[in-house]
Amino acid sequence: MRQLRINLNKCDAGRKTCHHECEASCAEKVFKLSDPAMAALHIREMADGSGQAVLCDQCGDCIVVCPAEALKRNKLGVVMIDKKLCVGCYMCIGFCDKEIFERNPAWLEPYKCTSCGICVKACPHAALEIVEVPEPPTRII
Amino acid sequence: MHQVVFDPTKVMDIDFTKRTEYLEGLDAIKAAHKVLKEIPFTPSRPDKGYNNRTLYVNVGTLEVQEKPVTQQMKDVFIGGRGFGLWHLWNAVKPTTRWDDPENEIIISPGPVAGITQYAGTGKSLVVSLSPQTDIPIDSNVGGYFGPLLKFSGFDALELQGKSDRDIILFIDGQKGLIRIEEAPLDPIDSHVLAEVLTHMYAENEADRVNISVVCTGAAAEHSLIGMLNFSWYDHRRGCIRLKQAGRGGIGTVFRNKRIRALVCRGPQVKGDLNHVADFETIAKTGVKYHKEIRENDPHQCMMRRNGTAHIVEIMDAYDLLPTHNFQYGSHPDVPKISSSYWQQRCTQKTVDGCWYGCSMACAKGADGVMLKTGPYKGHMVTVDGPEYENAAGLGSNCGVFDPDYLLELNFYCDTYGICTITYGTLTAFVMECYQRGILNQERTGGLEMIWGNAEADLEMMHQMARGEGFGIIAGQGVKKMKAIFIKNGWGDPQLINDIGMENKGLEYSQYMCKESLAQQGGYALTNKGPQHDEAWLIFMDMVNKQIPTFEDKAEALYYFPLFRTWFGLNGFCKLPWNDVVPSDNSKQPEAHKIPEHVQNYVDLFTATTGIKIDKDELIMQSARVYNFQRIFNIRMGKGLRKDDHAPFRALGPVTTEEYLSRQERYDKQIVDEMGLDPATMSLEEKMAAHRTWRQGRYEKLTDAVYQRRGWTPNGVPTLARLKELGLDAFPEVVEVVKQHL
Ligand code: SF4
Ligand code: SF4
Ligand code: SF4
Numbered sequence: 003m004r005q006l007r008i009n010l011n012k013c014d015a016g017r018k019t020c021h022h023e024c025e026a027s028c029a030e031k032v033f034k035l036s037d038p039a040m041a042a043l044h045i046r047e048m049a050d051g052s053g054q055a056v057l058c059d060q061c062g063d064c065i066v067v068c069p070a071e072a073l074k075r076n077k078l079g080v081v082m083i084d085k086k087l088c089v090g091c092y093m094c095i096g097f098c099d100k101e102i103f104e105r106n107p108a109w110l111e112p113y114k115c116t117s118c119g120i121c122v123k124a125c126p127h128a129a130l131e132i133v134e135v136p137e138p139p140t141r142i143i
Numbered sequence: 144m145h146q147v148v149f150d151p152t153k154v155m156d157i158d159f160t161k162r163t164e165y166l167e168g169l170d171a172i173k174a175a176h177k178v179l180k181e182i183p184f185t186p187s188r189p190d191k192g193y194n195n196r197t198l199y200v201n202v203g204t205l206e207v208q209e210k211p212v213t214q215q216m217k218d219v220f221i222g223g224r225g226f227g228l229w230h231l232w233n234a235v236k237p238t239t240r241w242d243d244p245e246n247e248i249i250i251s252p253g254p255v256a257g258i259t260q261y262a263g264t265g266k267s268l269v270v271s272l273s274p275q276t277d278i279p280i281d282s283n284v285g286g287y288f289g290p291l292l293k294f295s296g297f298d299a300l301e302l303q304g305k306s307d308r309d310i311i312l313f314i315d316g317q318k319g320l321i322r323i324e325e326a327p328l329d330p331i332d333s334h335v336l337a338e339v340l341t342h343m344y345a346e347n348e349a350d351r352v353n354i355s356v357v358c359t360g361a362a363a364e365h366s367l368i369g370m371l372n373f374s375w376y377d378h379r380r381g382c383i384r385l386k387q388a389g390r391g392g393i394g395t396v397f398r399n400k401r402i403r404a405l406v407c408r409g410p411q412v413k414g415d416l417n418h419v420a421d422f423e424t425i426a427k428t429g430v431k432y433h434k435e436i437r438e439n440d441p442h443q444c445m446m447r448r449n450g451t452a453h454i455v456e457i458m459d460a461y462d463l464l465p466t467h468n469f470q471y472g473s474h475p476d477v478p479k480i481s482s483s484y485w486q487q488r489c490t491q492k493t494v495d496g497c498w499y500g501c502s503m504a505c506a507k508g509a510d511g512v513m514l515k516t517g518p519y520k521g522h523m524v525t526v527d528g529p530e531y532e533n534a535a536g537l538g539s540n541c542g543v544f545d546p547d548y549l550l551e552l553n554f555y556c557d558t559y560g561i562c563t564i565t566y567g568t569l570t571a572f573v574m575e576c577y578q579r580g581i582l583n584q585e586r587t588g589g590l591e592m593i594w595g596n597a598e599a600d601l602e603m604m605h606q607m608a609r610g611e612g613f614g615i616i617a618g619q620g621v622k623k624m625k626a627i628f629i630k631n632g633w634g635d636p637q638l639i640n641d642i643g644m645e646n647k648g649l650e651y652s653q654y655m656c657k658e659s660l661a662q663q664g665g666y667a668l669t670n671k672g673p674q675h676d677e678a679w680l681i682f683m684d685m686v687n688k689q690i691p692t693f694e695d696k697a698e699a700l701y702y703f704p705l706f707r708t709w710f711g712l713n714g715f716c717k718l719p720w721n722d723v724v725p726s727d728n729s730k731q732p733e734a735h736k737i738p739e740h741v742q743n744y745v746d747l748f749t750a751t752t753g754i755k756i757d758k759d760e761l762i763m764q765s766a767r768v769y770n771f772q773r774i775f776n777i778r779m780g781k782g783l784r785k786d787d788h789a790p791f792r793a794l795g796p797v798t799t800e801e802y803l804s805r806q807e808r809y810d811k812q813i814v815d816e817m818g819l820d821p822a823t824m825s826l827e828e829k830m831a832a833h834r835t836w837r838q839g840r841y842e843k844l845t846d847a848v849y850q851r852r853g854w855t856p857n858g859v860p861t862l863a864r865l866k867e868l869g870l871d872a873f874p875e876v877v878e879v880v881k882q883h884l
């Protein structure tokens with residue numbers, strides 16, 4: 003399955019040499035929004051200057067809890083939301099332990115990362131990559 | 144306390160998509176349906192939780208009518224149980240009994256019901272005059288019917304009249320059609336009927352989730368303890384699931400009206416169909432709660448793994464698990480039916496909420512159950528549960544500790560349409576009567592009703608479904624059985640009355656309350672009879688020890704029945720309130736009320752309706768309906784102090800065996816509480832002293848609770864209390880009270 007990864011040694015979470023192009027490009031190109039806070043990944047600078055990335059690893063926990071079967075893996079193994087089936091319960095948000103299934107107050111359905119790779123291309127430091135990893139077994143949540 | 148650890152590797156490997164199918168005769172069944180009436184309606188969506196209309200159907204005259212919801216109805220009765228009681232009040236006279244045509248069954252979900260963002264928000268409240276108690280009964284039930292009814296356009300469904308043939312009422316909220324169909328060939332038992340009807344009325348596979356069926360089963364026709372199943376389609380399992388409006392015999396009323404089933408086809412559910420006033424607050428509150436479940440449930444109650452069965456072992460450890468008809472509180476075989484077993488037996492790799500968005504997901508299911516007896520012998524079925532009440536009622540209370548038999552008993556109760564709690568308690572009574580010689584094989588028609596004889600137990604249930612033999616007598620419930628046994632001269636009337644666990648005609652639910660004064664009141668000082676929906680205080684009293692003093696207990700018996708009534712006004716489930724708690728809950732003032740969750744409910748109500756309330760107004764909303772229900776009881780000839788008495792088994796040791804099993808505790812109470820010296824007393828004297836002390840204590844509690852509730856010593860709400868609640872605006876309500884002041 004396709005998974006987004008980050009090398010925090012390369013990433014400039016503190017914005018000295020980049021503008022978090024990853025977040026901006028995700029918000030813009032994937033969700034057509036100008037607010038980078040609406041991206042499906044977040045890069046934060048911690049108090050000690052180190053970086054922290056909040057990424058979806060396509061673990062599939064959210065699939066397990068969705069009562070409407072609105073979440074499924076696509077052919078590439080990526081967890082995708084089917085908005086037609088979604089009933090807007092937000093259990094996926096509450097049960098994502100990476101806290102990266104999110105909602106935009108303007109939309110009824112929540113959103114998540116699709117491992118599309120747009121942010122990978124946008125990053126000036128090549129800190130992000132899309133890798134192919136085996137699908138983890140389904141967990142009991 | 145011993146915390147069961149969940150080990151995923153121990154979960155039984157059972158294919159949860161496999162079971163016996165019942166669709167073969169579908170075409171013939173459908174072809175036999177004859178339309179008796181079909182009328183169009185304009186589907187609507189709620190605005191701030193209300194459609195502002197209800198649907199009235201008379202199944203006898205086939206009259207169908209839309210009724211407006213007035214502002215006064217919303218202000219005073221809110222919805223759900225409140226609407227049900229109000230409709231029922233207007234439908235019946237003091238002389239009306241359960242089987243009169245004017246008796247109604249009202250189903251109403253309440254304004255908040257149907258939101259998908261918070262746990263436990265899909266409940267329907269069902270109200271009717273009970274065949275067991277002759278007063279209103281209300282039952283809180285999951286499944287999709289209530290929300291789908293509301294999203295079709297109705298805040299309540301009122302069913303009145305009696306049909307002379309079996310009918311199905313179909314409400315199509317997609318097309319805007321109400322149809323009454325004669326249904327001559329339809330199967331009767333719920334697991335078959337709900338499956339057949341779901342497939343019959345869904346237009347395609349994807350539409351099945353939009354269908355909910357309400358139905359009962361064969362035993363509801365031959366007993367007074369019938370219940371109603373509310374279905375939803377479990378897409379992952381590929382089968383229908385059932386939740387029960389169990390208590391008080393509403394299924395019996397349903398069949399007496401010759402309603403075979405109600406079917407609602409709602410629109411496809413989305414997160415905003417309830418059209419709430421402030422979606423953002425609801426979304427945020429919901430996400431916060433889902434996170435709390437994710438973080439805390441695995442090391443608190445494990446509701447997602449065990450459902451309510453998690454308290455079997457806790458009740459046993461605290462000597463509160465009803466055993467052998469509430470004589471004892473624990474048993475060495477309990478590990479066989481405790482949650483450590485059920486979490487292995489129930490399917491874990493699926494979603495078990497009885498409405499969308501329930502992250503507590505307690506509606507566990509045991510799949511791949513092969514039935515050993517009865518008409519479905521050899522069938523492979525999915526059993527909903529077992530919930531705590533079933534494990535305790537059908538299990539320990541009857542001495543049945545074989546989990547396979549427990550599942551089978553649970554299954555047949557559900558599909559036959561009888562209440563598992565009631566059936567458990569009445570069977571425990573039958574078994575004790577058998578053990579004590581009040582019954583014998585001749586009197587039971589050959590059933591050897593000794594403790595733990597699950598086969599005889601199942602046969603009695605099959606008899607009830609067939610309308611045969613001793614099953615008919617048992618199906619009358621404990622109260623009527625007591626009268627029959629006494630009239631036949633089969634035993635000492637006092638003993639029979641002491642051990643028959645009913646009050647107001649309703650059987651006790653499954654907590655052994657002898658040692659918990661608060662729960663004694665929680666059971667018998669109730670509106671509808673002894674159940675745990677109204678005041679489940681035993682845990683607070685005996686496990687968490689949060690209400691130690693007499694005053695604390697009286698206050699709890701004021702506050703909690705009101706607080707819990709509120710769930711039923713709005714379409715909430717009670718479990719998400721206190722079966723998980725915030726991590727810092729114990730540090731909060733009044734921790735036993737779970738203050739953060741109370742605030743969640745206040746916020747959810749305000750955000751849905753746009754009506755600003757606080758936690759005090761929440762209680763006032765309930766108090767209006769609660770007192771109205773009390774007055775309704777009085778109007779029907781009950782609801783006074785005489786009706787709030789408890790059988791002595793609920794208050795203390797009836798038999799010498801019970802006394803001796805807890806001799807140390809009881810002797811100590813003789814010293815500490817009564818100031819007597821047990822060493823100088825015979826066993827009989829000690830038991831007599833306990834009876835006097837315990838009954839006196841219960842009466843004292845009754846006095847204190849009535850006073851706190853604003854009632855007279857006879858249990859009648861005072862005019863001052865009515866004024867405070869605004870119920871003085873209803874002259875007919877005031878009139879009932881005046882006759883008793
Ligand atoms: S991933 Fe790249 S673009 Fe994003 S913050 Fe790090 S360095 Fe900047
Ligand atoms: S959104 Fe969260 S739960 Fe879902 S796949 Fe991504 S990380 Fe896992
Ligand atoms: S919000 Fe939608 S996608 Fe998420 S769990 Fe609920 S139904 Fe599934």
Ligand code: SF4
Binds near residue numbers: 120
């Ligand atoms: S992979 Fe695509 S969806 Fe995921 S964070 Fe990057 S840009 Fe957004």
